[in-house]
Amino acid sequence: MTSPLQQKIKITGPSVITANRTWDGIVIWRTTAKGWSADLSDAAIVRTADEARALLTESIADDVGAIGAYIAPVDLRDAGAIKPGNLREHIRSAGVTIDLPVPV
Amino acid sequence: MYAYDELDRTIINERVEEFRDQVKRRLSGELTEDEFKMLRLQNGVYLQLHAYMFRVAIPYGTLSSEQLRRLAHVARKYDRGYGHFTTRQNIQFNWIKLAELPDALADLAEVGIHAMQTSGNNTRNVTSDQWAGVAPGEIEDPRIWSELLRQYTTLHPEFSFLPRKFKFAITASDHDRAAIKVHDIGLRLYKNEAGETGFEVLVGGGLGRTPFIGKTIKPFVHGHDLLSYVEAILRVYNQYGRRDNIYKARIKILVHELGIEKFAREVEEEWLQMRDSALAIDDSVIKDIRSRFTYPVYQKLPHMPDELKQAAHDPHFEAWRRNSVAPHKAPGYAIVTLSLKPVGGPPGDATADQMDAIADLADRYSFGEIRVGHEQNLALPHVARRDLPALWKALDRIGVATPNVNLVSDIIACPGLDYCSLANARSIPIAQELTRRFADHDTASLIGRLHINISGCINACGHHHVGHIGILGVEKNGEEFYQITIGGRADENAEVGTLIGPAVPYGDVADVIEDIVEAYLALRARPDELFVDTVKRLGVEPFKERVYATR
Known part of the structure; x- marks a missing residue:
């Protein structure tokens, strides 16, 4: 499979880098402090392909901490609050859209 | 039930310790994700949207109560208190932590459960009729042969790095409950005109991006030739199957491109070289496997107590x-x-x-x-x-007596976009809404046998191609849309369904299905004409008209 870094990066709006945490698999986002957070509101925002590539490169370098890093769109129209930019990312951020068989 | 012998138990336990070491090295950074990925997949561990997903094999769909309790234990201790039974006789846990997976595997290994053959480009969990061994009229218990194949293919080096995954299914009944015609190799156990028991061998069936119904490659193979014959098929596949394009790597594509006659000739040539080798199965092997299956001692009981x-x-x-x-x-x-x-x-x-x-x-x-x-x-x-x-x-x-088996609300659905990293659209909420629409038992009974199958992407884990009504989720400009097919079936008369028209948005799916069902009720020739038979008789046009006339 082609590495995300070998793919042409094209972003059409504000974006973040997201991945899953290696030891437990939970959804995480790359922060401005070069770390990871399980809270989308902590995510570093990129707006250009070059910024996205730089943040993605840094994220992928942390192979022990996270897996499967990629660029995901976000929506900042709600007073700057970071919201997922599509349904897939909404589900990753907010959880499944159904009631779980056993409530958490 | 089949009782594992010492060799099986050793393999399973060694596998757990091997994986424990691999996980430890991954978490320490000694193994990169690129190096580890194949190792985790060989132990049933995928990465999904929210977490790792752990797929556990239930070979030929048989579980003991002790094993089911252990699956409950894994769900409770390592996951979120539930599991998801799949369309290939596996169970999946959706929220498991990589760091705890070795312990979960070890707990399962104590009762003879493992995750081998649940992922990767190898032979997958051999599936069979869930009524094997108890169905009236069955030729013999197909699980004997399923178990033979399980033993032979497990960790077989030649079948561990195939061009793509490879699935077997076996039935021994006239009515196919194992969907053998949509498997890479389908085996139908039957008696020939001479009264001998053997297999009709089908090859090249499968769903996914390019669905095909399996074709008969050999009408009769004796049981003692089964291993050599399937090995010949796998060797031809291993030699010619494409490794350069994942979308063309399954055996169904090879069979389609070569043509079944040429493919069969290649297999026959290969087979004749090995037919009388060590792969010829001695009766004692089958006898030994049979002896390790335990069967109940039934009492003489009245039919109508x-x-x-x-x-x-x-x-x-x-x-x-x-x-x-x-x-x-x-x-x-x-x-x-x-x-x-x-x-x-x-x-x-x-x-x-x-x-x-x-x-x-x-x-x-x-x-x-x-x-x-x-x-x-x-x-x-x-x-x-x-x-x-x-x-x-x-x-x-305990909520498992809904009288809807084989009725319209007995829906097959993949996890879809709620869980799956490959999905384009959600499956489960569509299924849930449909079960509510068709909750009335009298209405569902009036409709009769009707299978709705839903997949959240073209990989077709929800078998939408062979649903009487198939629903396939696609994504269009960031929105969920659903293509509807009708007339598919997965039994002995398996067929791929026909698309009725343009995809419909998420919010319209349940209405569309209701329209299709209402059209069927109006069009069927008599109350016992099944939905698929009405579609076969009339084609898709009347249903298409009903769905799209007002949309």
Whole structure:
């Protein structure tokens, strides 16, 4: 499979880098402090392909901490609050859209 | 039940320790994700949207009560208290932590459960008829042969790095409950005109991006030639199968491109070189495997005991009995299907508490045995008919007695975009809404047998191509849309369904399905003409008109 870094990066709006945490698999986002957070509101925002590539490169370098890093769109129209930019990312951020068989 | 021998137990236990070491090295950074990925996949560990997903094999769909309790334990201790039974006789846990996976595998290994053959480009979990060994009229128990194939293919070096995954399914009944025609190799055990038992071998079936119905490559193969013949097929596939394009790597593409005649000639040539080799199966091998299956000692019981006569006055019991209870080969016994399709529930999910309760009921009423079907329901295979009323009450209390088996709300669905990293659209909420629309049992009974299958992407884990009504989720400009096919079926007359028209948005799917069902009710020639038969007779046009005339 082609590495995300070998793919042409094209972003059409504000974006973040997201991945899953290696030891437990939970959804995480790359922060401005070069770390990871399980809270989308902590995510570093990129707006250009070059910024996205730089943040993605840094994220992928942390192979022990996270897996499967990629660029995901976000929506900042709600007073700057970071919201997922599509349904897939909404589900990753907010959880499944159904009631779980056993409530958490 | 099949009892693993010392060799099986050693393999499983060594595998756990091997994986424990691999996980440890991954978490320490000694292994990169690129190096580790194949190793985790070989142990059933995928990465999904929210977490790792752990897929556990239930070979040929047979579980003991002890094993089901252990699956409940894993759900409770390492996951979120439930599991999801899949369309290939596996169970998946959706929230498991990589760091805890070795412990979960070790707990499962204690009762002979593992995750081998649940992922990767190798031979996958061999599936079979969930009624194997108990269905009336069956030639013989196909699990004997399933187990032979399981033993032979497990960790086989030549089959561990195939061009792509490879799936076997086996049936020994006239009515195919194992969907053998949509597997890479489908095996139908039958008696030929000379009275000999052997296999019709089908090859090149499969769903996914490019669906094909399997073709008969050899009409009759003796049991003692089974291993050499399937090995010949796998060798030809291994040699010619494409490794340069994942979308063209399955054997179905090779069979299609070469043509079944040429493919068969290649296999025949290969087979003749090895037919009389060590792969020729000695009767003693089969005898040994057969001896490791334990079968209940059935009592002589009446077909219509007093308990059943009395319970027949209860319309709720009768509705369930007519729907979920099937004839058994032994007089006085029955096969009971447990619906994992409650109204408004996710298809195929069972909580740990339900699993424990079902295990207890299996001990009490079914000689400690449970079966898993590819339709994502469970079955108790050896229930005395006199126990049916008591069993029904117990099943009803735990929510697995919905009398909808094979009816419109008995929906097969993949996890879809709620869980799966490959999905484009959600499957489960669509299924849930449809079960609500068709919740009325009288209406569902009036409609009769109707299978709705839903996949959240073209990979077709929800078998949408072979649903009587198939629903495929696609993404268009960031929105969920659904293509509808009708006329598919997965049984002995398997067919791929036909697309009725443009995809419809998420919010319209349930209305569209209701329209299709209403059209069927108006168009069917008589009350017992099944939906698929009406579609076969009339084609898709009348249904297409009904759906799109006002949209």
